[in-house]
Amino acid sequence: MGSEMIGDWMNIIEGLLFVSPTPLTLQKLKEILDPLTSQEIRDHLQSLQSLYEERNGALQVKEIAGGYQFYTRPEIAPWARKLMESKPAKLSRASLETLAIIAYNQPTSKSEVDSVRGVDSHKAIRNLLEKGLIRVIGRKDEAGRPLLYGTTKRFLERFGLKDLASLPALDELQEMGMMSEEG
Amino acid sequence: MKGEGSYEVKLRDFEGPLDLLLHLIKRNEVDIYNIPIAQITDQYLDHLMRMQGLNLEVAGEFVLMAATLIYMKSKMLLPQPSSMEEALPEDPRRELVERLVEYKRYKEAAFLLERKEDQFQQQYTNQPQYSPEDPPVIDPEIDLFRLLSVFCDLLKKTANEPSLIIDREELDIHQCMVEILDRIGERKSLTLMSLIEQRPSRIQMIVTFLALLELIRRGVLKVRQRHNFGEIWIYRSE
Numbered sequence: 116m117g118s119e120m121i122g123d124w125m126n127i128i129e130g131l132l133f134v135s136p137t138p139l140t141l142q143k144l145k146e147i148l149d150p151l152t153s154q155e156i157r158d159h160l161q162s163l164q165s166l167y168e169e170r171n172g173a174l175q176v177k178e179i180a181g182g183y184q185f186y187t188r189p190e191i192a193p194w195a196r197k198l199m200e201s202k203p204a205k206l207s208r209a210s211l212e213t214l215a216i217i218a219y220n221q222p223t224s225k226s227e228v229d230s231v232r233g234v235d236s237h238k239a240i241r242n243l244l245e246k247g248l249i250r251v252i253g254r255k256d257e258a259g260r261p262l263l264y265g266t267t268k269r270f271l272e273r274f275g276l277k278d279l280a281s282l283p284a285l286d287e288l289q290e291m292g293m294m295s296e297e298g
Numbered sequence: 299m300k301g302e303g304s305y306e307v308k309l310r311d312f313e314g315p316l317d318l319l320l321h322l323i324k325r326n327e328v329d330i331y332n333i334p335i336a337q338i339t340d341q342y343l344d345h346l347m348r349m350q351g352l353n354l355e356v357a358g359e360f361v362l363m364a365a366t367l368i369y370m371k372s373k374m375l376l377p378q379p380s381s382m383e384e385a386l387p388e389d390p391r392r393e394l395v396e397r398l399v400e401y402k403r404y405k406e407a408a409f410l411l412e413r414k415e416d417q418f419q420q421q422y423t424n425q426p427q428y429s430p431e432d433p434p435v436i437d438p439e440i441d442l443f444r445l446l447s448v449f450c451d452l453l454k455k456t457a458n459e460p461s462l463i464i465d466r467e468e469l470d471i472h473q474c475m476v477e478i479l480d481r482i483g484e485r486k487s488l489t490l491m492s493l494i495e496q497r498p499s500r501i502q503m504i505v506t507f508l509a510l511l512e513l514i515r516r517g518v519l520k521v522r523q524r525h526n527f528g529e530i531w532i533y534r535s536e
Binding site for chain 1: 363397409414447
């Protein structure tokens with residue numbers, strides 16, 4: 116297999132990434148690019164990523180929510196914003212706190228969220244469910260069988276996370292100290 | 299510690315009693331593991347008073363925490379039995395400190411998530427990766443709740459559209475008969491036109507007509523027409 120062939124595969128992957136409406140998973144790529152192994156596809160993706168990096172243009176290939184997708188570089192943001200305009204409504208502090216607790220402790224129940232926050236989190240949980248950032252993933256095996264919540268793929272997509280493991284470790288957070296309070 | 303008068307808390311929304319306490323701890327630059335309970339309790343209560351003064355609703359959680367703080371304050375004022383030295387008496391603040399530390403971690407995590415979102419929003423893709431207002435048609439993570447909320451949205455949307463469904467009016471002939479008799483009342487007569495004209499819908503006209511026929515059949519009313527195509531007059535039978 117010559118270098119031209121490798122280039123071809125990379126071009127095909129590049130084209131697929133361009134066309135795909137959602138992050139393209141390795142699995143999906145493997146289905147489409149039948150004879151290629153996962154490792155080969157990963158290698159091509161890697162080459163593609165570094166190609167775009169070297170080019171230092173407007174685009175980058177990012178790994179988001181378990182898949183690959185084209186994104187503009189942050190430097191383009193001021194102009195892209197004018198084009199796109201609509202921005203999703205910001206989450207309230209209550210929702211963000213609730214989301215953080217669920218993200219780090221999933222599966223977790225409402226009462227566990229309540230006890231950490233020291234207040235009722237009913238509204239925040241509803242809001243997060245409606246936005247599709249969390250979902251019910253089961254019931255706890257205890258009295259009342261409370262619902263257990265976990266984060267969704269959309270959560271990863273919204274926060275630009277590759278997977279749950281790429282959430283910053285809570286211990287690191289502590290070392291960073293209290294950043295959230297205003298001065 | 300600053301002088302009594304200089305202490306000031308800008309009123310803002312706190313997510314709950316723990317949030318308010320963290321704020322006070324930071325304001326006073328005190329160690330979270332060695333909270334001066336008396337001082338913090340006073341400030342906490344002061345804040346609650348201000349909230350009430352502004353007619354802000356003070357949630358039950360805030361009041362409960364106030365009670366906990368006062369309890370701790372009183373407990374710490376009591377002299378410790380120093381003569382008998384076994385294990386160190388447990389610090390009454392311990393449980394609160396643990397809760398505060400845990401809450402603080404997630405508060406920071408929430409802040410970090412927000413920052414991550416902000417950063418990530420600087421990067422655009424050629425397709426909207428999400429849109430809370432407009433959930434995608436195909437959602438691999440669809441669950442009952444999601445379905446329900448989509449359904450509710452649909453209901454809301456369709457509620458504003460002019461619908462072609464015709465509501466069936468529940469019309470009672472007997473009710474209508476009573477109404478006709480009321481209309482005629484003391485008057486001797488009434489034209490059929492004036493009776494029917496006031497009926498807004500076709501079905502109501504029909505029912506009124508049927509009621510009239512029924513009254514005639516029962517001999518309560520009589521109708522008369524003076525000439526062809528002339529007004530039809532309705533009379534009460536004597």
